[in-house]
Amino acid sequence: MTQPARGIRGVRACCFPCRAPTDLLSPAPVTSSFSAAWLRGDARALSFLPDRCRRPTSRAEAVAAAASRSVPPALLDVLAARNARLAPSPARERNLELLSRPGTVAVVTGQQMGLFLGPLFTLYKAAAAITNARAITQETGRPCVPIFWLQTEDHDLPEIDHCHLPRSSGGPLRVALDLPDAAASRAPIAHRCLGPSITAALTTLRAELGAEPHAEEFLSLLERAYRPDATLAEAFAEVLSTLFAEEGLVFLDPRDPRLAALTAPVHHRSIEEAAAISTALASRADALASAGFAVQVHIRPGSPLGFYSPDGAEGARYRLDPAGPDTWSLVGHPDGRSVTTAELLGWLEREPLRFTTSALLRPLLQDTWLPTAAYVGGPGELAYFAQLEPLYAHAGLPMPLVVPRARFRVLDDRARRWLGKLGLTADELSTPREELLTRLAARDATQALEAPEALEARLFGALASELDRLEDPLLALDANLKDALQRTRGTVRVAVSRLTGRYARALARRDGTTAERVDRLRTFLTPNDEPQERVLGLPYYASRIGMRAFTKQVLDACVPFSGALQDLTP
Template structure:
């Protein structure tokens, strides 16, 4: 069975490397990418907006130096980005930012060229239900869902940039205090969140305030593309996507077919003949819709409540006079980012790695080289509470990742004063003995009367079902024999594998920041980051 594309790519599978080379692993390739990026420069208009956007953030001499470097020829950047999750969203947001900072440092050291870490704020997305909440690990191990409870969130199609937090953020902050207020460093972190997350602020503003504070010492630079001053700079990319929609989609479709033949699934569906952006027909902060061709010069607004259409001429006029009505998709965003910035490398998660596997034809069509694609840092946080549970259970962190029932059975069998056979072994032994006897007896029965065949089959099935039920009950009895062990396993799995998913994809950083300190935990993540490595590491604060 072929693994997922990101897994195969990280493992160096030649099938994956044929679509996305792992150039990030090789110093010579990194130097080559940095040299190519250094021939491009940041447009003066973008520099002016970058200075204005970053001037609103927490003071940072390092960020000011980086902005000065961006104005100099030969400077390159390492970019990462993320949606505006509530209270920074899952832990991997922090890991992505840290990985970009560490990669930029390493490129600077290896090449002698200035290299600046840039965080691209994905404010053009409209998936509000994905970002209006977060999950908080609690001292008891269970997770707590904290949400803004925004009305009609599931129906929202407006870019996140325009979404105010509203009064629901006050209740969300109160829930955080109730859950984490007793932790040693809670006041420091909760005060930071309360300062940034105000009802009148937008999701993007609050997110950026907090993340810029965490990485002020490292000088992380932030870029919000949803800015009226930047819209004219994005217009050429949207024009390319619109005017060349047919040829671009054909090339991308062929790429997907090649990926499928290699055993991989597409990450982003390619709509035949459709451009890669969105259009807001009513107002710049209104709902945005994909475009599907319905004729030579006519486009359907996919999902529009009245089934509205728009002509190419109308789109081109809007692009000239109100370019902020256009927003990028997941596939068009990298091209815009690398058109604006001298990108040497992009730090992405598994989903973004899969995007880039599809993107070579788009970059080729635009005549732009693809950047190095670098896997983000991956961590499993084993704090003192998790380590105590592992010690009491006599498990490693990897062993704790086994399926729950299998793990409980293993522990019950291992710790039993009287050895008990595993349920599967008991079932195989019981039914195996019965089946062998029935086979032997069945031969003589069928000689006596062939009509007994159906009765033999029914008997075999009935006994098989009965033995399976007995074995299942026996297995549950084994698994639940020690309630203390069961409770410990459940607490441990809630810490390390909430709902069976990797910790970094579910839990936010609030628990760890309140327990160990906002900057202390951030610093530990930075120190543990290995540049240009996608290996999972254990973090032990």
């Protein structure tokens, strides 16, 4: 029997199973969520993305394969220069020196540059990369370095221009940049400065969090990093590097101009071999769909996997679709522009920064540059790695271990106190709001009150029984009364349902204080009916608990090679 992993005090910890619980040949329900199926060890999901990270022998094989590759000297030079601009860290300097040695491997993770680090899972991914790198070193004896890939090639500003804070009423507070062109922007965010609206966002943070015990330390860090003239990426890296300075987390920005030449071979292959690559990936997508899984990344027939910016490196980027022999249309271009293969390859040689990767091409660039033993990813990344085996095979590269990121639900002292007052567990907060309020009202009533469902069943049962008793005598008297009986049953059902519906709403309204506490807890634990880690950002927790104290608790709670959800009780 698999034993639960032991966590730190205040953490509920468990591992997922070492082997799939079902046989590939046995019938099993399918799900549209690949990551959910993979995390629970579903055999059909594992047939697309084996759970190699869960087995020591497979981890050793992946590490040995990665150790046979080395980091290009040009990349080492850029890493050293780029990381020297971040928060001082002797541990990071040691890790950079280790990367220059043959045989060193890496655990990589990455994320878009969310405002003030974006949702909490950004911190959890970085912590998981560090924890898994340590575990690989201890297990194999190979030096292993954690690397954070700054996803500066992306252009989706509406996904990253904000941060959410929990608050006691009114739902989460959205703190955002005022970027009027955000929805229409198609330029890589590497070149996007924060602008003057960052000042108002920081002022909002101070107004909301300034009274918290550790606010000054963290808010001062944000104010130093998030300056109007700084880019989103620069500010993001400055804060995250400070949080993990003791652990030596290394940062890589693929948009650094000094790396442009190193990107060219990957983009060249993507263009020249687009038809073969897209055919292989489309076949994989069809297999995933046939197995009952949603395909994370749509495959465009015959299209390269990258983006092209026709107006220069800092301009809008567009996907390429086949438009004829050696001609490509720029998907979404306002003028319907197209470009020839010869033009693309010419620009790739002269100005490779005009080219950027997609979600499927980025891992290939990453593992072309780095000796990646493992990649730490979230649910969406697990799903697109399930699509990637044909691409790695085409490129002749081994796929790294794919490790699920750490997942936490933070129950701070306030949340625990509110749960105690309501007599609820954190899991009960996932119950639909009206149902939960009704249950609490019935539980806390000074006199016994039936649940609405029980009352409805009792009332309709009694009336239906009377109609059943009358049916034979009435029909014996006049067979034409059958329709009237049926209409009466329907009328009774509707009337009873209306009555019990009003009764349920009265129960829900009975205790306004309870409703307020439930709503407040839902904002902290299930904001917008989503997992806490996907909505709420770090500023509240760093300001209340301490930025290093909270980071350290996350690190201590991470279980290597496990993506099990844990409760963190700082």
